[in-house]
Amino acid sequence: MSRGSFVFTPMALRSLEHDKDMLERDKYKKEIASRHLCSYVLKRTALDRAPLRSSIALPPVVCQDVVIQNALYIGDLKAMQHLFPRGSTANLIIEPQGGDMRWVNEGEGLWSLTYEQELTTPLHITAGRGFADCLKLLLQRGANVDLAPGGSTALHESCDNCQAECTKLLLIHGANANAVSEDGLMPLHFCTSPESLECAKYLIQYGAAINGRSLDEVDTPLHVAAKNGLPDHVELYLRYGAAVDRQNDEGLTPLNAACSQPQEVQDLERYFKVCQMLLEAGAVVHTMDQDRRTPLHLSCKNVNPDIVDLLLAKGACVNKMDYGGEAPLHNILKVVCYKVSHHPERIVRALLNHGSIRVWPGALPVVLKHCSVSPPTIEVLLNTYSQLKVTDTWVESVSAEVFQEHKGFYESIFSLALTPRSLQHLVRSTLRSFLEGRVHKVVPKLDLPTFIKNYLLLEFRGYIH
Structure with missing residues (x-):
């Protein structure tokens, strides 16, 4: 052995071989990504495309190019015009780098900690961020408007993020207003905030099922609006024929659902308006859920005095017992210490004035x-x-x-x-x-x-x- 030479141990040699394999694998991935990029950017016959999506559905290709991803995520229209020239396809599946770490079972009792990748598309990225001009370009380049590699469509994404203009664009280009996500939700079920009202209007205009049910909880859009205290949504759905007393899998009607939600002081008025609209539309105050709780039980538990007064005025029974043998008065007394700012004394007073049973003196x-x-x-x-x-x-x-x-x-x-x-x-x-x-x-x-x-x-x- 010459002076200055170094003898590699078997462990060091194995480590070098592993590094070499990793480098070759990375090189192969880059070559594949490069081929895909050429296929959708450089090599397509330039065809005159209609402004709406093409009738010829091109199979999506996987894109891992960070340049394209960056242009999509920041809404760089100029870069996207260069990356998606006329004649190219925008029908891509994006596999973002990084993500959350999770344990993955690799068989034979072996687990490894790896990044959880969530597949998406250019339409999802631009629609969810409100990049309407970029979205329009992608649609003109033939992107599949109903593609859902991650379990939901771009329309679900735009509604979830309250992007009304993008929602309208997707619907104009033929997006299915009743598409069901892997969680069993339609786009209307994603309209859960006041800012999503315009999205809901567009969905109904393009044929969304006003009484469409979610897969797991069997909620209608009216249930969702009631749960989230959205009076404008409730008014919209009722105007288009939403069923006011339909029950979900827990036996909750929209009225029960509104009363069942925990409410902060700033939310009380919104939920009161929702209940007021539902009652004016004919909601029944005596409907019980699977635990035999009425809207009065639920509104007492969540301490909304105005709703309690409203329900009592509509004939709610103050002494109805649930499966646990508790009347509405029991529900309010159990939460007084947590809801002092909600004025629980108003509810106790109203119940007692309407003939509620009292607490046993002992x-x-x-x-x-x-x-x-x-x-x-x-x-x-x-x-x-x-x-x-x-x-x-x-x-x-x-x-x-x-x-x-x-x-x-x-x-x-x-x-x-x-x-x-x-x-x-x-x-x-x-x-x-x-x-x-x-x-x-x-x-x-x-x-x-x-x-x-x-x-x-x-x-x-x-x-x-």
């Missing part, structure tokens, strides 16, 4: 513990009892922090351990017991001063007497 300390952060809720609830047996357990149920924050209110409750309820309250209790579930109807008609009517209807005063 369970009041438990309710006090979970609802003490909302004194108005506790006030309304306690004012439906003629007598209260206040014990040390009641005092222990209110945390020191809450007590200090609402000291005057809770002192008025705890003082009842030594003092009976006032005569004024006893008269109110007697009258309410006599009227039972008619309090909300009879009291407003009585020839009494307004402040007395409000007192009988459990107006909030900030103390218990």
